[in-house]
Amino acid sequence: MFLVTVGKEQYQFNALMQWIEILIQYRIINEDVIVQYGASSYVPDGARAYRYLADADFLSLVDNASLIISHCDENIAQLLEERDTPYVLVPRLQRFGEYADNHQMDVADEFENRGIAIARSPGDIVKFLKLQQTSEVIPKVDEAKLCEFLQQKYSQELFPKLMLVCAAGGAFRYMQSLVDFWGKFDDRFWIAGKNSITEQEIEANHYWGYTPIKNNFLNVVKNFVVAFKHIPKKKPNLVISTGSSFSIPYLIVAKWFARSHVVYIESKSRFQDISLPAWILMKLRVLDLLVVRSKAIADLYSQTLYAPIDNKDDSTAGSLHRDYKQASIVTFDDIAFIFSPEKLEFSTARQFLEDFQALCNPDENYQKIIIDMSHTTVMDSAGLGTLTNCLRIARANGTDLSLWSVSDAVSALIGLSSLGNLFVIDQRSNTFRFSNPIQRTKVANITRTGMLLFRLHILLIETPILRIFYPILKFLFPWIDIDPSVPVHPSVRSPIKRLIDIIGALIGLSFTSILFIPIAIAIMMESKGGILFGQVRCGLLSKPFRIWKFRSMVKNAEQLKARVENQVEANTQSKDSPSNSDDSAGDKFFKNANDPRVTKVGKFLRKTSLDEFPQFWNVLIGDMSLVGTRPPTYNEINSYELQVEYHDERYTEWNRLDVKPGITGVWQVNGRSSVRTFAEVVNYDIEYRKNWSIWYDLKLIVQTVLVLFDKKNKAV
Structure with a gap:
């Protein structure tokens, strides 16, 4: 049981x-x-x-x-x-x-x-x-030293009449542990909360207070009535309280109307800061002495008395092993739990994926696998790729996959991605609680500006009157809906880069408006179909958006794609390099230098890059940047792998998603359409990721303009 x-x-x-x-x-x-x-x-x-x-x-x-x-x-x-x-x-x-x-x-x-x-x-x-690990419980606390101190400072001769104030429950048990002190006073009385234990154990001279206090203003008033009725008559010289908001009315009346000496002993379970009742009483100057049991609290408040807890077994504290917490996989008959690391990013993602694959081996037959993320505070695009691969493996084996205890930051990242609707998250498990050391690590990765903008965007969304201002903030800072703890590339949250994007987009759109009519006429004269071509691409953290171009192909180009040779796939099969030997490279990248679907007008638009001018609208609204990585398609990221490594095993294809895609980038100015392998694209994108700066962006913009006027560029 x-x-x-x-x-x-x-x-x-x-x-x-x-x-x-x-x-x-x-x-x-x-x-x-x-x-x-x-x-x-x-x-x-x-x-x-x-x-x-x-x-x-x-x-x-x-x-x-x-x-x-x-x-x-x-x-x-x-x-x-x-x-x-x-x-x-x-x-x-x-x-x-x-x-x-x-x-x-x-x-x-x-x-x-x-x-x-x-x-x-x-x-x-x-x-x-x-x-089934049983743990060593907390050693009993010896209150002899505290009682000895109180006896020396507050003798019965100096303070003949004592009042003890405490709520029922833990506060009462704490008061009982101090019996070696208050038991020596002949003239004493209690004010306490009433329950079966206090009724049985408190001596005859007592008054009952009213509980509960939380959200019960009437009981607060009743306690003040009890205090005014009895304390001025009793006139205690000394008042001892062991905490809780229950004691506030009685201590205030004792101090202000009976001129009592008030001692408040903070709970032994307060380690970092004082309780709210202690803070209120201290601010109202009710307390003559505040006894704290933690050195950290004593360092915060100079007016407190530090009475250390005398644990006889302190020499063994921290030396006990909590082996059950170290387990990364726990299995039952038809269900398995795998626990993700604190930081699910490139350095840990591959090992986690290997552990997950081991769970899905043919010798096991789990109906359900649960990924518990209760200790994961940080996840990047590589972590997102890991979860995606886990889902793919589980589905291939006919195994249900669920996520437990997903933090707000991780949940927001999954929700932003184009893959968010694929995962099953049990919301009931999301009331988990990070340890303070982990929480402090998480907070250390967040800038004040980022946190301020994130909280401001939540305020604007949740407040109907202020909601009209949200689009303005979103336009200026497109990243505000990304949790500040999500480790995106620094370029994503750069306000200077965003300012350059806005200025560049406005200039680009002004040229687009001038060229729109002649380009539109040329497109319509040659072939049937729309003037603009829209395609869903994956942006930052794989968030889907619609990219716009002037149409450069025939109307039914997507249906005819299967008939066109993919030169990327052909080149891949002829290369022996490990980074180019991926069988799914053709799914990741499609290119044909003589694509028959491209119209004559389309070839000219591509040669001059005029087909990409409508993308300045994507830049203006924040889906893209002037300079960034190549925006991948949904099918492309669906075939990304963690096993394919780039740049000294530090990056994978998923790391491209940490950066906002751009109209131009390193791959556009280094060969443009002469690039024929997916590995070249990834390497160029990661090169941009590693070398980014505002000056680097400006340099690439200038190089892009020079490439456009280069008659030898091989744009297709």
């Missing part, structure tokens, strides 16, 4: 409930599941659910459970240590409304360093279930 518990927090934990439901549906969990769901509004299908459990019933379930899955709370960890029950903790996240802040993420990082099992995604729970 599995027990899933989220305690009695006033915050929902629907994400964990959905994770459990996924694991039940996928038959990863095949035992009975009991869920104590608390304030959650979602209950997993297939589980026995209880909103709250009586203490005796809860402890009985703990003793009989084979595994416990809980939210990331220190007190539950200590409880489970006493019961010696295997467990895994899942941190709550503010983003999904699971807590007031992200302090459980800090707790999770700290616990994980100590060897405690932390699940940040349903895939992590899958690993834990498969490998």
Whole structure:
């Protein structure tokens, strides 16, 4: 039997409930599941659910459970240590409304360093279930030093009347751990939250407050009423609180109306910053002493007292191995999980693809393969190519492929691409949570300007009144809808390059408008069909767009293509070089110097490159640039491979998609249509990718103009 518990927090934990439901549906969990769901509004299908459990019933379930899955709370960890029950903790996240802040993420990082099992995604729970690793739980904390300090500073002789303020649950258990201090005061009284435990254990001299506080202004008012009713009469000399927003009204009244000395002891599970209640009380100058348990917090606030947690077993902290987290592949009867790396880019993509191919070998017969991306913060075009190849391999084997825990950045990249609708993403798994070290690595790759523009574009899209300004911003900065963490080429986000594109496009379109009528007449006089020819190409990160040209072929050119010899394929078969030996080269690139489909007018337009003048419109709207890589077709990128290497094994064909395509580029000024192999095109494009600068762009523009006036150019 599995027990899933989220305690009695006033915050929902629907994400964990959905994770459990996924694991039940996928038959990863095949035992009975009991869920104590608390304030959650979602209950997993297939589980026995209880909103709250009586203490005796809860402890009985703990003793009989084979595994416990809980939210990331220190007190539950200590409880489970006493019961010696295997467990895994899942941190709550503010983003999904699971807590007031992200302090459980800090707790999770700290616990994980100590060897405690932390699940940040349903895939992590899958690993834990498969490998059945029990973890060393957090050592018990000895509060003797803190109690000794409080006794020295606040003796009963100086502060004869003591008030203890705490909410129920963890705050109350924390107060109990300080009994060696407050137990020495003869004149003391409590103000606490009411539940079965506090009713049983708090002594007679007490007053009950009102909970919950979250989104309940009435209870806040009621707590102020209780505070004004009792505290001015009692006039405590010293007030001790162990946290939570519950205590705010009582501490304010005690300080401002009873002139009490107020001590606030921050939670042991705060590692990076103080809680919101502590911050509010500090700003209101209510606190005479704020005790913090983390050196990092003490360094932030000079007015705090640092009382370190005295862990007797600290010498072993961080030395415990979390082997279950190191697994990259986990298999069950008819389902396999493969976990993508933190950065799915060229340096890791090939190994990941090889691991995936190993899963799809004939000796295995998995009905479904799941790629878990819960730790992948960065993916480039090579990573996108890897996923595409994985999908192709899975379909060839008749295996279903799904993606789990896809980040916003990766999801946006997949969505931008022309391949986005091919992938199945289980949205329920997307409530995963990155560790803070990984999150900081991700943030380090983002510029402030990029993040500002990205957030601004989201604001404009989501605000009806401001939405009219979005097209203006999109025109000036075409890349604003790409998540700032997506590692595109620097030229993509260059404002100077964009300014040159706008100026160049306007100049080019002015010439196009002058030449349009005579070119249109010439095209219509020679052959039937439209004046302009539009074709879907793949732009930045394979995002589809329609490229425009003056029509240079006969009307039914696409239907006649099969009858024309592909000279690229012919040249490929005659070469022995590894980079040119790809059997699919003909699908990637088509060229014929004497293509019979080209009209007489079309030959002239191609010779002078006038056929490409309508592309200045593509440049103006941001689909293309004046200078860039050659815009590939959809069929072309469908045949890209990771195995074909260019430039010292650092690049593949997919790396071309990191750069915005251009009207001109290195391949256009180095032989133009005399280029006859796909490998030459890729090498020229990667050369541009490696050498790009604003001056390099200007140089290529000048060289393009010179090539146009060169009578020996072999444009076709």
